[in-house]
Amino acid sequence: MTSLEKTLSICKILSSKKAQNIVYIEVSDKTSLCDYFIIAGGRSTTQVKAAAENLDEKMEKEFGLIPRRADGVKEGRWAVLDYEDVIVHIFNDEERDFYRLERLWEDGKNLSKYED
Numbered sequence: 001m002t003s004l005e006k007t008l009s010i011c012k013i014l015s016s017k018k019a020q021n022i023v024y025i026e027v028s029d030k031t032s033l034c035d036y037f038i039i040a041g042g043r044s045t046t047q048v049k050a051a052a053e054n055l056d057e058k059m060e061k062e063f064g065l066i067p068r069r070a071d072g073v074k075e076g077r078w079a080v081l082d083y084e085d086v087i088v089h090i091f092n093d094e095e096r097d098f099y100r101l102e103r104l105w106e107d108g109k110n111l112s113k114y115e116d
Contacts, residue, residue: 001063003028003035003085010088011114013058014040017051019090022114025105035085037105041096045076048090052079055088 001009007024014022019040028035042048052073059065067081078095081088089101102111 006063006065006083006086007036007038008114009063010038010055010059010083010086011040012116013055014038014051014088014090015114015116017054018047019051021096023102024112024114025102026110026112027105030105030107030110034082034087036087037101038086038088039096039101040088040090042076042090042092045092047076048079048092049073049076051090052076052081052088055081055090059083 011022011024019042022038022040025037025039026035027037040051042051052070056067056070065083067083069082070080072079077092079090091099
């Protein structure tokens with residue numbers, strides 16, 4: 001599975017759990033951390049938590065992939081799941097507005113909005 005295929009699979013899983021404003025940013029030429037960042041939103045801490053837990057479950061069940069690290073899932077404000085070449089950020093609305101990660105990593109050409 002390529003990094004882009006993994007990215008699109010993750011976006012699809014997040015969308016199926018009603019995550020909002022899903023974008024993916026190719027960062028392979030900007031950092032050695034990963035190839036893609038995915039940023040998605042949830043309206044509440046409950047939705048952020050549910051989206052992160054669902055993603056974790058589906059990635060393991062469907063692809064045999066577990067995150068190297070997961071943080072913030074229990075709190076539900078900003079969950080981060082590290083799938084090696086793809087790092088997923090799921091924010092509640094308030095945290096996403098505050099941190100605006102898209103602004104930090106996009107250069108106008110590398111950001112794509114996910115739509116089913």
